[in-house]
Amino acid sequence: MDRAKAEGYWKANISLIRNLLIIWAVVSYGFSILLVQPLNAINLGSVPLGFWFAHQGTIIVFVVLIFYYVAQMNRIDRQFDVDE
Amino acid sequence: MSVELWTWIVVLLSFGLYIGIGLWARVQETEGFYVAGRGVPPVANGMATAADWMSAASFISMAGLISTLGYDGTIYLMGWTGGYVLLAMLLAPYLRKFGKFTVPDFVGDRYYSQTARIVAVVAAVFVSFTYVIPQLVGVGTVFSRYLGVPSVTGLWIGVIITALFAVIGGMKGITWTQVAQYIILIIAYLIPGFAIAAILTGNPIPQLALTFSDIVPRLNQLQTDLGFAQYTQPFQGLSMLNVLMITACLMFGTAGLPHVIIRFYTTPTVRDARASAGWALLFIALLYTTAPAISVFARYNLINTLNGKSIEEVRQIDWVAKWEKTGLLRFVDKNNDGNLTIAKGRAFNFIPGTTRPDPNNPDTTSANEVFINNDIIVLSTPEVAQLAPFIIALVAAGGLAAALSTASGLLIVISSALSHDLYYRVINPKASEAQRLLIARIGILLAVLVAGYFGQNPPGFIAQLVAFAFGLAASSFFPAILLGIFDKRTTSQGAIAGMVVGLVFTAFYIIGTSYYGMPRFVFGISPEGIGTIGMLLNFAITIAVSRMTPEPPKEIQDLVESVRIPRGAKEGHYH
Numbered sequence: 305m306d307r308a309k310a311e312g313y314w315k316a317n318i319s320l321i322r323n324l325l326i327i328w329a330v331v332s333y334g335f336s337i338l339l340v341q342p343l344n345a346i347n348l349g350s351v352p353l354g355f356w357f358a359h360q361g362t363i364i365v366f367v368v369l370i371f372y373y374v375a376q377m378n379r380i381d382r383q384f385d386v387d388e
Numbered sequence: 389m390s391v392e393l394w395t396w397i398v399v400l401l402s403f404g405l406y407i408g409i410g411l412w413a414r415v416q417e418t419e420g421f422y423v424a425g426r427g428v429p430p431v432a433n434g435m436a437t438a439a440d441w442m443s444a445a446s447f448i449s450m451a452g453l454i455s456t457l458g459y460d461g462t463i464y465l466m467g468w469t470g471g472y473v474l475l476a477m478l479l480a481p482y483l484r485k486f487g488k489f490t491v492p493d494f495v496g497d498r499y500y501s502q503t504a505r506i507v508a509v510v511a512a513v514f515v516s517f518t519y520v521i522p523q524l525v526g527v528g529t530v531f532s533r534y535l536g537v538p539s540v541t542g543l544w545i546g547v548i549i550t551a552l553f554a555v556i557g558g559m560k561g562i563t564w565t566q567v568a569q570y571i572i573l574i575i576a577y578l579i580p581g582f583a584i585a586a587i588l589t590g591n592p593i594p595q596l597a598l599t600f601s602d603i604v605p606r607l608n609q610l611q612t613d614l615g616f617a618q619y620t621q622p623f624q625g626l627s628m629l630n631v632l633m634i635t636a637c638l639m640f641g642t643a644g645l646p647h648v649i650i651r652f653y654t655t656p657t658v659r660d661a662r663a664s665a666g667w668a669l670l671f672i673a674l675l676y677t678t679a680p681a682i683s684v685f686a687r688y689n690l691i692n693t694l695n696g697k698s699i700e701e702v703r704q705i706d707w708v709a710k711w712e713k714t715g716l717l718r719f720v721d722k723n724n725d726g727n728l729t730i731a732k733g734r735a736f737n738f739i740p741g742t743t744r745p746d747p748n749n750p751d752t753t754s755a756n757e758v759f760i761n762n763d764i765i766v767l768s769t770p771e772v773a774q775l776a777p778f779i780i781a782l783v784a785a786g787g788l789a790a791a792l793s794t795a796s797g798l799l800i801v802i803s804s805a806l807s808h809d810l811y812y813r814v815i816n817p818k819a820s821e822a823q824r825l826l827i828a829r830i831g832i833l834l835a836v837l838v839a840g841y842f843g844q845n846p847p848g849f850i851a852q853l854v855a856f857a858f859g860l861a862a863s864s865f866f867p868a869i870l871l872g873i874f875d876k877r878t879t880s881q882g883a884i885a886g887m888v889v890g891l892v893f894t895a896f897y898i899i900g901t902s903y904y905g906m907p908r909f910v911f912g913i914s915p916e917g918i919g920t921i922g923m924l925l926n927f928a929i930t931i932a933v934s935r936m937t938p939e940p941p942k943e944i945q946d947l948v949e950s951v952r953i954p955r956g957a958k959e960g961h962y963h
Contacts, residue, residue, distance in 0.1 A: 310949065310952070310953065313952075313953065314952055317952075321477045321478070324473075324477065325473070325474075325477065328470065328473050332466050332470050332635070332639075333632060333635070333636070336462060336466060337462070337628065337631050337632050337635065338628070338632070340459070340622045341622060344620065344622070348599060349599040349600040350599070350600065350601065350602050350604055350605050351598065351599050351604045351620070352620050354622070355459055355620040355622070356599060358459060358462035358465070358466065358622075359454075359459075359461070359462060359465055359598075359680040360595060360598070360599065360677055360680065362462075362465075362466050362469075362470075363465060363466070363469050363673050363676055363677055364673065364677070366469050366470055366472065366473050366669060366673070367666070367669050367670050367673050369473050370472065370473055370476045370477075370662075370665055370666040370669055371666045371670075373476060373477055373662070373666075374476070374659075374662045374663050374665075374666050377481075377659075377662060378659060381659070381954055381955075386953045386954055386955045387659070387954060387955060388657045388658060388659055388954055388955055388957060388959070
């Protein structure tokens with residue numbers, strides 16, 4: 305396959321990964337650890353929000369991030385004609 | 389029928405199933421033995437990965453640990469799930485395209501160096517051995533808790549069962565056994581979770597009950613009344629920096645553990661490798677979002693059942709009497725008022741040199757009269773919820789499934805590192821297919837026997853083993869593989885220097901601070917979290933040395949370009 309197409313495909317992959325890993329880091333290290341105290345001032349249901357992220361929410365976000373990545377990559381694979 | 393009889397029936401049935409699967413999956417060629425012939429569909433691979441991943445510790449001990457740690461338990465909840473995001477995006481698809489058998493395969497080929505391959509073999513064997521020992525100990529523990537079998541006998545029963553299906557079925561047998569093991573362990577975990585949620589809150593979905601019922605505020609209030617910090621209050625046992633470092637170390641370590649990585653070699657396509665990371669985390673999340681709910685329910689229930697009640701009265705409760713007999717629950721009436729007091733501090737002093745309470749030596753500096761072993765949180769839940777004996781038996785089978793599935797996944801890594809990477813790729817590259825398969829079977833048999841021996845005579849540092857495994861995986865493999873894919877300029881010299889420095893630094897810090905009284909000289913970071921710093925060191929050194937050494941040969945740069953493109957992967961046939 306030609307070089308320009310390979311580079312375009314890789315760039316699209318990298319930028320998707322970068323965006324999703326920013327969310328990954330903000331939710332896990334940010335909301336659940338660094339910002340847990342201010343977020344605990346807010347309640348979700350009857351649980352402090354920072355605590356909820358640390359024990360529930362972040363794990364759910366992780367699952368969603370992977371399935372979103374899978375769906376997007378399947379699309380990008382077809383778009384650059386590198387799918388299997 | 390008694391619980392014990394039920395337990396025997398369920399455990400023996402599940403073992404029969406595992407051996408049956410091993411026989412069905414028997415393999416004739418190395419591709420089947422090492423990577424299940426690349427025929428595992430993504431949902432099945434997700435289940436197998438989840439079972440591979442969730443160990444005896446996740447199943448039996450984690451909820452109890454979290455109920456003691458409160459908020460700080462997030463280090464395990466996020467640390468043991470977040471790595472899958474990294475795997476899905478940064479490693480799995482490219483390693484599947486690379487399409488060989490093992491992690492040292494990739495490291496050795498990408499870094500065009502037998503030295504790199506051997507460093508990877510040593511790291512893979514060491515990391516996997518440190519991890520497999522507690523699994524076999526866990527098998528023994530389940531046998532002794534539920535069936536009254538001495539734990540050493542239980543351990544060897546586990547060793548024999550694992551050896552049977554692993555030697556016959558290789559990775560294919562292990563994979564499909566893990567699928568069965570996942571189904572057993574998740575049912576065994578969720579049913580008591582649903583039941584106790586319904587009893588305590590009226591809402592049977594543990595995750596919703598935790599968030600929307602008033603159980604958390606009630607527990608916080610109870611803790612405040614007894615003089616504890618609130619359950620949801622962060623950083624009670626660990627500083628913010630340590631929570632951050634340990635969480636990161638467990639995440640990056642997850643993504644660097646060979647037994648997890650090789651699961652992604654077994655799918656038919658690259659696309660399936662990505663998808664199976666998603667399924668794996670979804671299946672893991674079912675347990676990992678239920679566990680913290682059980683922690684809250686069980687803690688609330690235990691305090692409520694025991695605190696302020698008369699000792700005579702609580703001993704009438706079946707599960708209290710049962711677990712007091714095993715020593716996992718112990719009472720001492722320090723103030724001779726006939727009632728139990730739960731308070732801050734320890735009920736008993738430890739037996740010198742251990743972290744086990746000494747029943748003859750109450751800790752008089754604390755008013756606390758109740759010792760609760762963490763494991764009791766999960767073990768007693770079905771009894772507290774008054775579930776049928778059949779369900780209690782299922783929990784025992786679930787604990788065994790969790791331990792055996794993780795052990796078998798680790799054993800295939802050890803066996804493949806020795807028989808494929810060391811024997812075939814280094815010592816005798818001309819070995820025939822039949823010879824290689826024979827060596828692989830001998831390798832796994834030896835690995836399981838040696839692991840059994842160490843399980844029976846665990847090394848003194850067993851408590852630090854998990855810190856070791858994750859710290860070393862994070863500080864060696866993760867940077868080497870990541871840069872191998874994402875940075876064409878990374879050279880053999882750079883990767884080797886980075887791995888060696890990462891490994892040596894991390895091992896030195898863990899051993900020094902744990903055993904030789906060395907101060908925690910890097911910002912007071914605990915040994916469990918130091919792998920994060922080891923990893924950063926590895927990255928820095930690999931990148932710097934790579935820029936100072938000649939760029940990798942053309943064919944290696946072509947290899948890197950090819951792993952980035954999904955098309956052209958050697959396709960497997962779905963089983």
